[in-house]
Amino acid sequence: MVENRHNMNRSWNLFHKRVNMKIAIIGAGASGLSAANYLKKLGYHDVTVYEKNSYVGGKVFSYTYKDKMYDLGAIIFGKKDNYKISHELLTRFDIPLEEFVTPEILYMDGRQIAFEDYLKENYTVFNTLKAAILFVRLYFKFRGYFRKGFIHASPELFISFNAFVQKHKIESFADTLKPFFVGCGYGYYEDVPTIYLLRMLFWFVRSRLRLKGMIRTIEGLPIVWTEIRLL
Numbered sequence: 001m002v003e004n005r006h007n008m009n010r011s012w013n014l015f016h017k018r019v020n021m022k023i024a025i026i027g028a029g030a031s032g033l034s035a036a037n038y039l040k041k042l043g044y045h046d047v048t049v050y051e052k053n054s055y056v057g058g059k060v061f062s063y064t065y066k067d068k069m070y071d072l073g074a075i076i077f078g079k080k081d082n083y084k085i086s087h088e089l090l091t092r093f094d095i096p097l098e099e100f101v102t103p104e105i106l107y108m109d110g111r112q113i114a115f116e117d118y119l120k121e122n123y124t125v126f127n128t129l130k131a132a133i134l135f136v137r138l139y140f141k142f143r144g145y146f147r148k149g150f151i152h153a154s155p156e157l158f159i160s161f162n163a164f165v166q167k168h169k170i171e172s173f174a175d176t177l178k179p180f181f182v183g184c185g186y187g188y189y190e191d192v193p194t195i196y197l198l199r200m201l202f203w204f205v206r207s208r209l210r211l212k213g214m215i216r217t218i219e220g221l222p223i224v225w226t227e228i229r230l231l
């Protein structure tokens with residue numbers, strides 16, 4: 001009995017010592033703010049988040065043009081099973097959501113159209129079909145390398161995507177998707193290593209076939225991280 005009480009006191013003291021610990025988190029992006037939020041939930045109360053920018057959210061950032069908001073970083077939340085923490089936060093803050101149906105392209109003149117309509121407007125059916133066939137060929141050639149991590153990847157996948165496109169003569173395929181990838185900020189074909197863009201391409205095309213369950217916030221993604229800051 002005395003020993004039990006002694007153990008309980010010891011655990012309480014340890015817990016007390018731990019939750020009084022001073023914790024510094026560098027960066028108020030999604031990772032830093034979720035970490036702060038969860039530490040607070042666990043009882044830690046001396047947590048400070050340091051941010052070099054004047055806004056929170058990091059790569060989650062939106063821009064308003066003519067009263068309309070455009071996400072410049074992250075756009076969508078994946079399905080609940082893979083994005084448990086994010087979905088929990090969305091529910092907790094009661095953030096208005098809509099289903100993510102199709103990406104949109106914004107022209108320089110402010111015209112906004114669905115990605116499929118962009119393709120119809122800019123490419124012939126022949127071009128798009130050719131791109132699709134090349135994609136399937138590429139997918140079967142390289143899909144083995146698209147496990148997590150980079151260690152197993154072929155060195156060929158580390159050259160710039162532009163060099164890869166020229167080597168495999170897949171310009172039509174690459175051009176078709178260029179506005180989406182460059183426009184969304186995933187990088188310029190001249191700079192980005194092939195493995196990064198191909199992973200994105202495979203994910204993108206596969207997920208187009210099963211988009212159900214993907215959502216986005218109506219008022220832009222930064223709202224999630226602004227709300228969490230106020231907790």
Ligand SMILES: Cc1cc2nc3c(=O)[nH]c(=O)nc-3n(C[C@H](O)[C@H](O)[C@H](O)COP(=O)(O)OP(=O)(O)OC[C@H]3O[C@@H](n4cnc5c(N)ncnc54)[C@H](O)[C@@H]3O)c2cc1C
Nearest residue numbers: 027028029030031050051052058059073074075076184185
């Ligand atoms: C164009 C684009 C589209 C994307 N689309 C999606 C999507 O649709 N869905 C999705 O789930 N994910 C998407 N992502 C990925 C997602 O945005 C990131 O994984 C996520 O935002 C990373 O969060 P983070 O907190 O780890 O890093 P960051 O967002 O980079 O945050 C790091 C923070 O640390 C700050 N910082 C850095 N150094 C210091 C320092 N020395 N002192 C103080 N502060 C510092 C930075 O200013 C920044 O605010 C996309 C990313 C990009 C770029």
